[in-house]
Amino acid sequence: MGKQAQILRREGILPGVVYGYKMEALPIQVDRRTFEHVYRRAGATTLIDLRIDAGAGSTKVFVHEVTRDPVHHTLTHVDFMAVNMSQPITADVAIVLIGEAPAVQAENGIVLQQLEALHVRALPDRLPANVEVDISGLTELGQALHVSDLHLPADVEVLADPDTEIVHIGAPRVVAEEAAEAGEAAEATEEASEAGEG
Numbered sequence: 001m002g003k004q005a006q007i008l009r010r011e012g013i014l015p016g017v018v019y020g021y022k023m024e025a026l027p028i029q030v031d032r033r034t035f036e037h038v039y040r041r042a043g044a045t046t047l048i049d050l051r052i053d054a055g056a057g058s059t060k061v062f063v064h065e066v067t068r069d070p071v072h073h074t075l076t077h078v079d080f081m082a083v084n085m086s087q088p089i090t091a092d093v094a095i096v097l098i099g100e101a102p103a104v105q106a107e108n109g110i111v112l113q114q115l116e117a118l119h120v121r122a123l124p125d126r127l128p129a130n131v132e133v134d135i136s137g138l139t140e141l142g143q144a145l146h147v148s149d150l151h152l153p154a155d156v157e158v159l160a161d162p163d164t165e166i167v168h169i170g171a172p173r174v175v176a177e178e179a180a181e182a183g184e185a186a187e188a189t190e191e192a193s194e195a196g197e198g
Helices: 002-010 032-042 102-106 173-197
Strands: 013-020 023-031 048-050 059-068 075-082 089-098 110-113 117-122 131-134 144-146 165-170
Touching: 002 013, 013 032, 013 059, 023 032, 023 075, 032 059, 032 075, 048 075, 089 110
Parallel strands: 013 075, 089 131
Antiparallel strands: 013 023, 048 059, 059 075, 089 117, 110 165, 144 165
C-alpha cells in the first residue's frame, strides 16, 4: 500500500489482489512484464493459472480489473478473480470482425461496428476469448448483421437482445459530407434572404 506499492512499481513489480471463490482478498505482487505478456494473450475472458506460492497448486482466475496511470498509461494494479469451475459466469466478450465486406469496394460502403462486446453466460472454461463475426456476406449498402445471426456453441448462452445490431454497411462518407455541405449552404442562403428582407 502507499509508498511500498510505489517502490514495488519502480522495481518492475505490479501490486495486485486475488479474491473470489473460496478465497478472502489476498494482496499479491507479480512481475509486471510477465503479467503484461500474459494479459495480452489472455485478456479478461481467458482463464489463467495463478500460482501464488512456489511448489503449491495453481488457482484458476480471470483478470477482473487492471488500473493504469492516467498520464503514462502504465499498469499500476491488477485484480484477479478466482472462480468456481462448475458454476456458469456472465461476461462481456469482445466482438472481432473478420473477412472483408464486398460492399466496401463495390459500393464504397463503410463498415460501422455498433456492438463492441457480447454479453454471454457460460462455464469458466467454456467462455470464448472473443466472438468472431464474418462480414464477407455484406454485399450491399444498408445490410447488417444482428446478434440473432451469430452461431455460438450450445454451452454459451447469449444474454444480449437478438435484434441488437452488431455491424452494418453505411453509405460513403463523401455522400454524407456533400449532403451536410448542401444543407449548410441552403441554410446560409435562407439566412441571407431573411436578412435582405429585413
